[in-house]
Amino acid sequence: MAQTRVQQAVDKLVIAISSRALFDLNDSHVIYEEKGLGAYQQYQIEHENEPLQPGGAFNLVKKLLHLNTLLDTQRVEVILLSRNSADTGLRVFNSIEHYGLPIIRAAFSGGMSPYRYISPFNCHLFLSMDGADVRQALEQGVAAATILPSAPQAASDTQVKFAFDGDAVLFSDEAERIYKSQGLEAFAKSEKKSANQPLSGGPFKPFLAALQQLQMQFPPGLSPIRTCLVTARSAPAHERVVKTLRAWNIRIDESLFLGGMAKGVFLKAFDADVFFDDQEAHCDSAREHVATGHVPHGVANEKISQPTADKKD
DSSP, rough: OOOOOOOOOOOSSSEEHHHHHHHOHHHHHHHHHHOOOHHHHHHHHHHSSSOOHHHHHHHHHHHHHHHHHEEESOOEEEEEESSSSSSTHHHHHHHHHHHOOOOOEEOOOOSOGGGGGGGTOOSSEEESSSSHHHHHHHHOOOOEEEEOOOOOOOSSSSSSEEEEEEOOOOOOOOOHHHHHHOOOOHHHHHHHTTTTOOOOOOTTTTHHHHHHHHHHHHHTTTOOOEEEEEEOTTTTTTHHHHHHHHHOOOOOEEEEEEETTHHHHHHHHHHEEOOOOOOOOHHHHHHHTEEEEOOSGGGGGGOOOOOOOOOOO
């Protein structure tokens, strides 16, 4: 089972992202799948001066990097982790330059999984379209999510908004396991009985803690970062969540206890830049409205077969 990192003070929030999560590489990926590596390499070299279109996490990355401008110091870094070689990855860096993104560090792993470079770069979050790489990152104790194809969205302003599911994302899946094995009534009784016992941390707890430290760099009430808990829980199971966050000394700006309602329209109302959830059904609802990352962690994902790695990410 993955072990989450110990919460500690951070000087800089570090996000690792794959090239396919940052840019739309669907056309070239089809060439790779249908015609092979050689055709893919030739295509990328022939088009290396043509900027790629933004991908699913592009707006999020752009907003995060803008925080450095607001703070007048580098407190956020984005690192590119790619299965490309440096040769075929030149188009990606040319596109980064085209859009004016201050991304200077990268690892091109030449067809191998780049997840092994996440820890040396001290990353707090890894975003990819490759589910196998994401699972490997989670096993290293790093918050990670598979960015899913989602409805296009315009960056409404410079405020960056993160939305998180609770169980198996911010919290461990200990309560969800009771729900899965014993049903809703047993889950409700257990949570009421354990209301004063904080939940263990899930894979995104360290990232949320680091994000809060970044929030605190701005004057009270003026932070451009906003967080929201969006959970299928309802009363009385909400009490343990509230007391857990209190015990962790972590503040969430908004909390939505939906009691099983579809999450998508609420995420649209929150205007989330990204939403993280461990359950595919919730992700399907969310991605109709906002950028969505599936977190393949916890009991809901134990019977899901590990997806085949995409070779060019």
